[in-house]
Amino acid sequence: FPVTIRFRKLSRNRELKWVADYGDPFSVSIEWPPNNYHFYREINKWIEGIIYSRSDTFAVMNEETKKRYRAQFWEDKKLILVPHLAPKIEPLKIIPRAGTFVLRYVGSFHRKVRVHNLLFELAGILARSKQANYQIEIYGPTEYWEGIDIPSNIKILGKVPRDTALELLSSADVLININNSTELMTPSKIIEYIATRRPIISIGGSGLGGYRPLQRYAELGMCLNFFDAENKNISHIIET
Secondary structure (H helix, E strand, C coil), X not given: CHHXXXXXXXXXXXXXXXXXXXXXXXXXXXXXXXXXHHHHHHHHHHHHHHHHHHCCEEEECCHHXXXXXXXXXXXXXXXXXXXXXXCCCXXXXXCCCCCEEEEEEECCCECCCECCHHHHHHHHHHHCCCCCEEEEEEECCCHHHCXXXXXXXXXXXXXXXXXXXXXXXXXXXXXXXXXXXXXXXXXXXXXXXXXXXXXXXXXXXXXXXXXXXXXXXXXXXXXXXXXXXXXXXXXXXHHC
């Protein structure tokens, strides 16, 4: 931050533009604060206010983040919404494997922010299907799962290298996205999911997290939103 401010001063006469591009928000992230808000809340706002006032453009990733920064700074002339870029998307017919559908999730779970409850609901519905078998595979840190009774059709398989993770995504029948409890933080893995051209089940968040690329993917019939236990026919949708 100090280096950026210094560079900004030195380059005033060179017609350079400063674009502050935000992935995870900082001073407005109440649900998942970046530091101790009891001590640093006002300092966070002051520092980010400097960035906002001195930058030419302040880019955020989703509507909820834009709304909160607009409320904090009371003007939005330089505040713009720029989602992650997504590749050109065309529906791709997936030929299911004989006997078993493999659903995969690659990533972390976090207490109170990205949790397993609806995933277990989904696993229960799929386990009752009489038409096919379903296996849910989860790759990522295992610490979250300590002390949790895991359904038999969910396999916790631990961390894998990035190259392996991309191969696993590309070879799944269906991919699983777990939305955060806060719409401020949109997992960047969604773009990698879409790039595989695999169907996605997005768990949690009735509006697909307010994230445009995922909403567009849903419009093409490639993303199913699972946000409560009422999605009883989800196995039929997967099978057809």
